[in-house]
Amino acid sequence: xxxxxxxxxxxxxxxxxxxxxxxxxxxxxxxxxxxxxxxxxxxxxxxxxxxxxxxxxxxxxxxxxxxxxxxxxxxxxxxxxxxxxxxxxxxxxxxxxxxxxxxxxxxxxxxxx
Amino acid sequence: xxxxxxxxxxxxxxxxxxxxxxxxxxxxxxxxxxxxxxxxxxxxxxxxxxxxxxxxxxxxxxxxxxxxxxxxxxxxxxxxxxxxxxxxxxxxxxxxxxxxxxxxxxxxxxxxx
Numbered sequence: 001x002x003x004x005x006x007x008x009x010x011x012x013x014x015x016x017x018x019x020x021x022x023x024x025x026x027x028x029x030x031x032x033x034x035x036x037x038x039x040x041x042x043x044x045x046x047x048x049x050x051x052x053x054x055x056x057x058x059x060x061x062x063x064x065x066x067x068x069x070x071x072x073x074x075x076x077x078x079x080x081x082x083x084x085x086x087x088x089x090x091x092x093x094x095x096x097x098x099x100x101x102x103x104x105x106x107x108x109x110x111x112x113x
Numbered sequence: 114x115x116x117x118x119x120x121x122x123x124x125x126x127x128x129x130x131x132x133x134x135x136x137x138x139x140x141x142x143x144x145x146x147x148x149x150x151x152x153x154x155x156x157x158x159x160x161x162x163x164x165x166x167x168x169x170x171x172x173x174x175x176x177x178x179x180x181x182x183x184x185x186x187x188x189x190x191x192x193x194x195x196x197x198x199x200x201x202x203x204x205x206x207x208x209x210x211x212x213x214x215x216x217x218x219x220x221x222x223x224x225x226x
Contacts, residue, residue: 004156042202042216043157056213090156101147102214104156 004105023074023091030096132190136203145206
């Protein structure tokens with residue numbers, strides 16, 4: 001299994017809603033990532049988990065809250081988002097131990113209304 | 114910080130011709146370089162990577178060239194096919210930044226049948 005699975009594929013939420021994005025991989029990778037990608041722009045790193053511990057937080061607003069319940073799962077909890085947070089949210093994973101290729105999921109297309 | 118850019122935002126190539134996509138980076142400490150392909154509606158897909166101790170690496174129909182002197186890398190696609198139409202991103206990392214890579218702005222490759 002060489003897939004990273006993200007759910008849901010599409011999400012529309014209001015600015016007062018609380019929602020969660022989910023990501024799952026069964027490749028035994030120990031590093032997992034959240035990226036944000038706006039239209040026609042490159043992915044921007046948000047968070048990195050290494051061995052289930054948060055290792056990088058790219059100064060992301062607190063309305064985005066990551067969680068890594070175990071080595072296969074990664075969540076992104078969303079609360080009080082703004083319309084400018086509308087974007088494609090990508091999850092990725094890679095083997096631990098330094099820079100290696102990352103496997104990306106298909107992403108969750110988020111629209112904040 | 115790292116600045117990664119691509120010389121051409123859009124590249125149109127006749128089917129069967131070779132494609133060359135270029136990328137410049139700014140941080141001389143960068144030592145890991147990756148090319149990703151992103152098709153419409155999908156997450157980025159790993160194509161090929163190269164480390165700074167090499168200047169050339171070949172894969173299936175793809176070659177990456179790295180020139181550390183001028184901080185430039187390129188992706189060559191041989192016998193370009195319609196399925197190669199996508200946005201191509203270079204991404205750059207360094208061992209000190211463990212797991213953190215910076216994506217370039219992307220080049221859209223259009224293959225003309």
